Amino acid sequence: MNIVFDFGGVLFHWHPASFLARLWPQRAADEQAGAALAQDFFQNYSGDWGAFDQGLIDAPTVIARISARTGWPAEEVRQVVEAVPDELQARPATVALIEDLKAHGHRLFYLSNMPEPYADHLERSYPLHDWFDAGVFSGRVKLSKPGREVFELAQQRFGLPAEQLLFLDDHPANIEAARALGWQALLFSDADSVRPELQALGLI
Known part of the structure; x- marks a missing residue:
């Protein structure tokens, strides 16, 4: 996945x-x-x-x-x-989830509404290129969630069909937008809560 x-x-x-x-x-x-x-x-x-x-x-x-x-x-x-x-400090439980998902062979990406100065800071401060294959920051593409266009752009950049993407986001409007384009999506509150849902899908 x-x-x-x-x-x-x-x-x-x-x-x-x-x-x-x-x-x-x-x-x-x-x-x-x-x-x-x-x-x-x-x-x-x-x-x-x-x-x-x-x-x-x-x-x-x-x-x-x-x-x-x-x-x-x-x-x-x-x-x-x-x-x-x-x-914007990394949440340890989510970092652990990322490591578990990577260990299970899944490819990981990101799609974030983030002004460009903050995106630069996160890239300097965290190993984003180790955690993720690719990603989209809103501030760099001049598009943001929940707009349809940014999801379409992300899908194009990731080179994957909608049905092969599972999106984790904490805002219901963004989840709805992803699902409307055919993505799978789970509303995220914290890593411990989403783990059972990922397990039910056979992902970890």
Whole structure:
């Protein structure tokens, strides 16, 4: 099988509510308040942040746009944008799952909504070329999930038919988009929860 991993929330830790509560204690007294801030900051990965994800604007521009839209000082917004790479720490259980899947002979790929500066950071910091045969970062191809086009591009780059791809992602909209194109897909919460599903498919 050919298994395609999302990155944020799957391979790499990403929890915006707790992230903003830690980074902006002056604005978010707890995780619940951090979740509300995250809605305004990241706009469910559409709007300003979606354009950054797609590589349509750079970091200074997304900082300026978020500051103008929300009224938050640009320096505070910059603090968040610059802190994201260090927040993207590999999840050990998912790394172990990757190693198990590779040991069972499966080919692994990735499809990630990721601004180009963060993609560069991950490539410098982790052995992506050892873990994966190939992958697609949204910021480099100017397309993002759940848009149909980025799945079609990924399928073309991987050189595989849809029915031979199994996608792991933590967002239901992305799972639905993959399935609509004929991919197999599993909604991911954590590695321990998805293992039984992979075992049921005879993959590990």
